[in-house]
Amino acid sequence: MKYSIDHKSPIPLHAQAETLLRQLIAEEQFQNGMVLPNEVDLAKQLAISRTTLRQAINKLVFEGLLVRKKRTGTKVSNAAVSSKSNNWLSFSQEMKLRGIPIKNFELHVTWVFPDEYLANFFEIKTDRKVLKMERVRGKPDEPFVYFASYFHPRVGLTGDEDFKRPLYELLENDYSVIATLSKEEISAKAADSFIASKLKIPDGSPVLLRKRFVFDQGERPIEYNVGYYKADSFIYTVESTR
Amino acid sequence: MKYSIDHKSPIPLHAQAETLLRQLIAEEQFQNGMVLPNEVDLAKQLAISRTTLRQAINKLVFEGLLVRKKRTGTKVSNAAVSSKSNNWLSFSQEMKLRGIPIKNFELHVTWVFPDEYLANFFEIKTDRKVLKMERVRGKPDEPFVYFASYFHPRVGLTGDEDFKRPLYELLENDYSVIATLSKEEISAKAADSFIASKLKIPDGSPVLLRKRFVFDQGERPIEYNVGYYKADSFIYTVESTR
């Protein structure tokens, strides 16, 4: 087999198994509608226990990528959501897609102590400094988003990186940190004075608040990102199938 | 304990444990934000193994109802109402899952001529009437969402249906219309006077605007839905993997 599982890796076996299955399905080694090998054999092939394998399969079943059936086996669901539930574009790419030329300004990098909320997400203590990157984007006279990213110390960023490069490319190539999972929360809010000044809008104007929690393969937190978008400058679109 | 687990029941123990936890949370035996007993003890109390208990907890964690944290314990997520992509719970169902009792009021059904925008989406002419359903939801003294749904004439609704029933169930059972695809747009906006009065908030307050375009199996448009959510009463969550 092309891919395999590394028992020495810090990434949990079930997580490795999960991404491995994803890859095989994506590459159509396991094709749409095809039944995959039975659990006992597959576990043996991957050199993990059946229980661990089942953890991985369970997740994919929950996502709807796989369907279990007794006696018949577990098959790849071709109705497949394609799970490209969009949005693995970084922001600059998103905007280019809309034909809007965007500039970065007020790019600012510092080391800060995390607050409770962030320390909690990162699973670190509040006295452990983290790298914070802030930036404002838009046309210079018309900013439309302010956002702040915080990076887990584990990633190993020094603060001297070229943050004009696409972020996920930088992480992947130079730090071999692979972001595989993101959870986002989108809500509406009234701009406080800080945000209002950054976006050059009146206090209390509506903004779209977008929090993004990014994880690596082992589901370990690696980045926290908050963005404040001027109302109407950003529309979040989601497509989902059943 | 009021409820307990029956080892002789044909219902799997982990499933029993799952519903039991749901009940306890709904009844606020385990309240919002409260940490529940540690796994070892809880398993002992319920007379099931820790692993089995974890199966149950895992599901609720996946749903977002519980949050695990090392050393601290597992706590009930008091997070505001959220909506996951890729699952097709209608709004009332989402709320029930979290044990929040929600009421519909100001339910209102009329026939209207579509504007250009809607006619365009439905691919019909503007002189063809469509069914419009409006409603406000929340606690009676505290509305937190106003929304309007428009249904394509093709669906065949008469206006006399019981709109208190879950919508997709109604469409599926009584009209054999199966909604399989939805596209959503989420943005922030300032409430105009109409929305402000419906939600009992000041003019210009921020609201989350959610437009939903629903299609049937043949990708034909069947519903257009606009919702205005009071800021902070609704968080839209999206999870995506790569």
Added chain:
DNA sequence: AATGTTAATATGTTTGTACATTACAACATA
């Protein structure tokens, strides 16, 4: 030929056990 029985095989359920990781607190030491 239709029906019932059984065996095989897949997933489903449950337990017991062990060790890893994290966070905190209490204590001990420089």
Added chain:
DNA sequence: TATGTTGTAATGTACAAACATATTAACATT
């Protein structure tokens, strides 16, 4: 006083073993 060190309690990960259940296929019986 400041700084390690160790203990402890929680979740996280992993494995092995056994038994349950559902479905199919093959076979036997009527």
